[in-house]
Amino acid sequence: MSQVTILDTYPLSPMQQGMLFHHLQEPHSGVDIEQLIVHLPEAVDVRRLEAAWQWLVDRHAILRTQFSWEGLEQPCQEILATVKVPFTVLNAGQLNAFLETDRRQGFELNSAPLLRLTLFRSDVESYSLVWTFHHALLDGRCFPILLREIFEAYAELEQGKIAVRPPPPPYRRYIDWLPTQNFTAAESFWKNLLQGFTAPTPLVVDRHVPPAAGVVPQGEAWGMLNAATARQLRHRATEQGLSVNTLVMSAWAILLHRYSNEEDLVFGATRACRKSSVPDADETLGLFINTVPVRVKLTGAMPVADVCREVRRQWVAMRDHEQLPLARIKAVSQITAGQPLFESLVVFENSDLETTLRSLGGSWTNRRVELHELTSVPVTLCAYHADDLKLKLEFDRRRIEDAAIQRMLGHLQRLLEQIAGGAGSAVDDLLLLTEAERRQQVVEWNATTMDYPVALLHELFEAQVQKTPDSVALEFAGHCLTYRELDRRANQLAHYLRGLGVKPDQLVGVCSERSLEMVVALYGILKAGGAYVPIDPEYPADRVAFMLADAGVSVLLTQQHLVASLLAHSARVVCLDADWQTISQENATKPRDEITAANLAYMIYTSGSTGKPKGALNAHRGIVNRLLWMQAQYQIGATDVVLQKTPFSFDVSVWEFFWPLQTGARLVIAKPGGHKDAAYLSELIQTHRVTTVHF
Secondary structure, eight states: OOOOOEEEEEEOOHHHHHHHHHHHHSTTSOTTEEEEEEEEOSOOOHHHHHHHHHHHHHHOGGGGEEEEOTTOSSOEEEEESOOOOOEEEEESOOHHHHHHHHHHHOOOTTSSOOEEEEEEEEETTEEEEEEEEETTTOOTTHHHHHHHHHHHHHHHHTTTOOOOOOOOOOTHHHHHHGGGOOOHHHHHHHHHHTTTOOSOOOOSSOOOOOOOSSOOOEEEEEEEEOHHHHHHHHHHHHHTTOOHHHHHHHHHHHHHHHHHOOSEEEEEEEEOOOTTSSTTGGGOOSOOOEEEEEEEEOOTTSBHHHHHHHHHHHHHHGGGGTTSOHHHHHHTSSOOTTSOSOSEEEEEESSOHHHHHHTTOGGGGTOEEEEEOOOSSSEEEEEEESSSEEEEEEEETTTSOHHHHHHHHHHHHHHHHHHHHTOOSBGGGSOOSOHHHHHIIIIITTOOOOOOOOOOHHHHHHHHHHHOTTSEEEEETTEEEEHHHHHHHHHHHHHHHHHTTOOTTOEEEEEOOSSHHHHHHHHHHHHHTOEEEEOOTTSOHHHHHHHHHHHTOSEEEEOGGGGGGSOSOOSEEEETTTTHHHHTTSOOSOOOOOOOTTSEEEEEEOOOTTSSOOEEEEEHHHHHHHHHHHHHHHOOOTTOEEEEOSOTTSTHHHHHHHSGGGTTOEEEEOOTTGGGOHHHHHHHHHHTTOOBOOO
């Protein structure tokens, strides 16, 4: 192993410490691996480009940095005297696949250089240069400086020599400056700012995933406010004494509020932290940035302008305290250990990297630049403000689906457009849905018109009787009725009820336990033209009395053993069991229908949890449409067995009673009270080979 010469050793910045900690915790997650791609539509002298990169690394100490921590009380960074730049040339291939493998490869942070170059050659005048490096070396302010220098050196080498440049300001100056700062006031500032905030603001659209080793699958989605809207946004910011960054953060806060319904929320934001540090920081290469929490309290009634002003006030107040490491900020908060302080991050740049480089002119006019990053935060909003406003959402695909991110991006753009246009005096006045989503909800999802046949509820059953008269329709406690037998009994009961004066829309009570007779009663009432009112015999007696009186029931179908439990009422009682001998003398042919689809089919009472129970009426047209839709959607037939176990005082029982018997299926009826016995239901389902159950 060759010996390395270490020129200098000094501590890590707080942000570097955080990245080192994350690397040691999840060494192969791909987090903090930066991949910067420069697409070169030009002929490339490979040896000259490699030499330029070697010159760049020799020039800048930060690019020869490695980290050391084993056996040390505090980790340190070491500057090597020389390092060989890893430079690989590949023929055109699957760049995306390479990027994934490249990210997975990562870096050993204790072995410089923490960068490598891969040049893809498509043809003589088409190349793509992938510069991979660890974020612990550099932040975004360094990228244009280095890319400008490397391609200037590349051009100069064509003439044989790279021009002499002044030495760059050393990163060590910033590291030495940090211990001289008194962070007592900063800790007090952040503690006061976060007082009372105890849990991270939920994203709502995400899902929980257990920690797992391996590269985090990252996605990204791009959006943009066009030049005209961006100009409006700048005007709005100037008019209110704000910045575009403030409006972007305010829009993000409003978005989180609308998603989570939280009125006290926190998200992260990246600060450059150069102006508050050492002289020449803007020209110094290294990691200066810090991530800090932004706390926003807002309500739906709060003026949007007030939200923006508060965000601006807080952002300005942070300037004197921005150097306090995030770990120490979290330490003075009330967030419990193991929980993040925030789940989303906002990064604002006054120009995207490609626009900055194109402003240099020359060959940069035709070059394209991509930057692929991966942070440990589930969602990162990157906003690049130039003539337009580019928006990028980077996200963890384990936590959030691509479709959810696309909607989120659309909602953010919608909010920014309205803020730019001055629309909405209050937070709740701002519309969240995009035009496409609004059309989907208002038009497409409501395009539910279907041409269902006009029919009566019992006619659907009668049509099935003609098809499968001898198939078993009902099964209960070892007894069966075929479709023909059920139809015959229902006809007889219908004629009997008409003899008692039952007319169209007349409410007929049914107080019965689950049985064959109960189903006969329902169909018999419908065939007579009446509407059934289910009354659960397990209801308290006073509630039964209320329902009978409230519904004005003049005829009540029941069973002999239940009669004694009924309080005084005025209805004519017909016992489906004891009186059946008389009923069976009636005509067994179908009564002539005297109703239309607009007439009532049944009335079911509500639970009464908000007061007295209320009867909800349903006509034949509505329930027939529902059942025809169910059959079209789920399609059961003669080979199916359906379980009836829902008390008939609940509307789900309607689908159980009538849907199977319009399709030729067999209806198995659970014993009274059987719906409360899971073991019994399980056995019943297995014994009768039930195929369809409602829960």
